Amino acid sequence: MNREDAASPENRDDDEARHLARLLPPPVTEDLSPERFRHQKELLMNHIDADARRDSRAQPAARPTRRLLRPALLVPVSAMALAGILAGGLALGTDNKEDRARTTTATATRGTDSLLHRLSTVALTSEAPVVRDDQFLYTRSKVREAEIGSGKAVLSPLTETEGWAPQDPRPLKKIGLTRVNGKDEVSNAPLGDDNGTPAGLSRPTYHWLASLPTDPDELLAYLRTHVREDAGRETDQIVFEQIGVLLGGVLPPKTAAALYRAAANIPGVKEAPDAKDAIGRTGLGIAREDTKHGNRTEWVFDKDDYSFLGSRAYRTKDAPYAKAGTLLSSTAEIEHAIVDEAGQVPGKAAPGSTGKQQAG
Known part of the structure; x- marks a missing residue:
C-alpha cells in the first residue's frame, strides 16, 4: 500500500471502525465454520457498500462531517447485528428486500446522531458495577x-x-x-x-x-x-x-x-x-x-x-x-x-473512621 492509499479517507474510516469494533464483545459465531463466517460477512459488507453508493448518488454532496457514517454503521452491524445474522446462518441474497431496507436505514445515520449512537453503543458494552444502598x-x-x-x-x-x-x-x-x-x-x-x-x-x-x-x-x-x-x-x-x-x-x-x-x-x-x-x-x-x-x-x-x-x-x-x-x-x-463511607478516597480508608458512616 502506498502512502496516498494509507492516508485516504476510506482507510481512516476503516481504522476507526476496527477500533470501535474492538470495544465490543466478539460476535458469537460458533454455529458457523470460519470459512462460512467470512463468506457471509463479505456478502453483508458488499450490501452495505452498495447501499451507501446508491444513497450518495441520490443525496446532495455530503458535508465533511458525514465521513463519520461508515464507522458508525460498522459498530452496531459488524459486532452485534452481524453476530445475530451469521449465528443464525441467514442467507443474504440480493432479493431479500427486508434485509436491504434495514441496511439502508442503518446507513442513513449522519453527523451528531452518528456520534451519539456510537457513544450509546460503547456505553452498552461497559461493565455494570455492583452498588449497594449503603454506599x-x-x-x-x-x-x-x-x-x-x-x-x-x-x-x-x-x-x-x-x-x-x-x-x-x-x-x-x-x-x-x-x-x-x-x-x-x-x-x-x-x-x-x-x-x-x-x-x-x-x-x-x-x-x-x-x-x-x-x-x-x-x-x-x-x-x-x-x-x-x-x-x-x-x-x-x-x-x-x-x-x-x-x-x-x-x-x-x-x-x-x-x-x-x-x-x-x-x-x-x-x-x-x-x-x-x-x-x-x-x-x-x-x-x-x-x-x-x-x-x-x-x-x-x-x-x-x-x-x-x-x-x-x-x-x-x-x-x-x-x-x-x-x-x-x-x-x-x-x-x-x-x-463504603463518606470521606473515603478510593483505595484508602476514611480519615478517622471508626465504622461505616451512614447517610441521614
Missing part, C-alpha cells in the same frame, strides 16, 4: 464557575472538588459531602424538602437511574416533564444540561445508552469539533445553544475510549453581566468510584 458515589473533578453576585461574571480559579453522594433511596436531609481545598461541607436538603430529598433528578442514585425508561423517546419525555423550569430558558436546553450532569457520574450501561440516544432526539444538538474541558483536554464535542437565552453548553468525550471528560458553558450573546464568548463554567471529570 457512596465518589467523584473527583476540577471546576471553574462564574459568580454574578456583583453584576458581572467573575470566573473562579480552577478548583479540585471531591464529592460523596449517598446511594440510600430514602428521603435524606443530608444529601452529600463535598470537599474543596481540604475543607468538608455537608450538603443539606434544599428548601421545600422538609422531610428529606428522595432519590430523583436532584439526587440521582444508581438504582434510581436504573429505573428510568431505556426507550430514548420515553426517557426524553420523562426528562422534559420532570426538569425544573427556568423562566426565559428553553426546556430542551435545560434537559440537555441535565443529561450532562447525569453523565458526570457512574451510570447503569442501559441508562447511559438511552441518555445518549435521547440527546440525539433533542432539536439543535450538534457536534462541536475540538471541544475542551476545564484542564484543556481536547476531545469529541456535543453541543447545544439556547439561542433565545444566549447560552451554549458543550460536552467533551475522549477520542479513543469515548469516556466523558467534562463540559463547559459560555455566553453566545452580550448580556449586562457578560459579553458573548464569556466562559460561565467548565468541568473536568478526573475520577469516579463507589466507596
Whole structure:
C-alpha cells in the first residue's frame, strides 16, 4: 500500500471502525465454520457498500462531517447485528428486500446522531458495577464557575472538588459531602424538602437511574416533564444540561445508552469539533445553544475510549453581566468510584473512621 492509499479517507474510516469494533464483545459465531463466517460477512459488507453508493448518488454532496457514517454503521452491524445474522446462518441474497431496507436505514445515520449512537453503543458494552444502598458515589473533578453576585461574571480559579453522594433511596436531609481545598461541607436538603430529598433528578442514585425508561423517546419525555423550569430558558436546553450532569457520574450501561440516544432526539444538538474541558483536554464535542437565552453548553468525550471528560458553558450573546464568548463554567471529570463511607478516597480508608458512616 502506498502512502496516498494509507492516508485516504476510506482507510481512516476503516481504522476507526476496527477500533470501535474492538470495544465490543466478539460476535458469537460458533454455529458457523470460519470459512462460512467470512463468506457471509463479505456478502453483508458488499450490501452495505452498495447501499451507501446508491444513497450518495441520490443525496446532495455530503458535508465533511458525514465521513463519520461508515464507522458508525460498522459498530452496531459488524459486532452485534452481524453476530445475530451469521449465528443464525441467514442467507443474504440480493432479493431479500427486508434485509436491504434495514441496511439502508442503518446507513442513513449522519453527523451528531452518528456520534451519539456510537457513544450509546460503547456505553452498552461497559461493565455494570455492583452498588449497594449503603454506599457512596465518589467523584473527583476540577471546576471553574462564574459568580454574578456583583453584576458581572467573575470566573473562579480552577478548583479540585471531591464529592460523596449517598446511594440510600430514602428521603435524606443530608444529601452529600463535598470537599474543596481540604475543607468538608455537608450538603443539606434544599428548601421545600422538609422531610428529606428522595432519590430523583436532584439526587440521582444508581438504582434510581436504573429505573428510568431505556426507550430514548420515553426517557426524553420523562426528562422534559420532570426538569425544573427556568423562566426565559428553553426546556430542551435545560434537559440537555441535565443529561450532562447525569453523565458526570457512574451510570447503569442501559441508562447511559438511552441518555445518549435521547440527546440525539433533542432539536439543535450538534457536534462541536475540538471541544475542551476545564484542564484543556481536547476531545469529541456535543453541543447545544439556547439561542433565545444566549447560552451554549458543550460536552467533551475522549477520542479513543469515548469516556466523558467534562463540559463547559459560555455566553453566545452580550448580556449586562457578560459579553458573548464569556466562559460561565467548565468541568473536568478526573475520577469516579463507589466507596463504603463518606470521606473515603478510593483505595484508602476514611480519615478517622471508626465504622461505616451512614447517610441521614
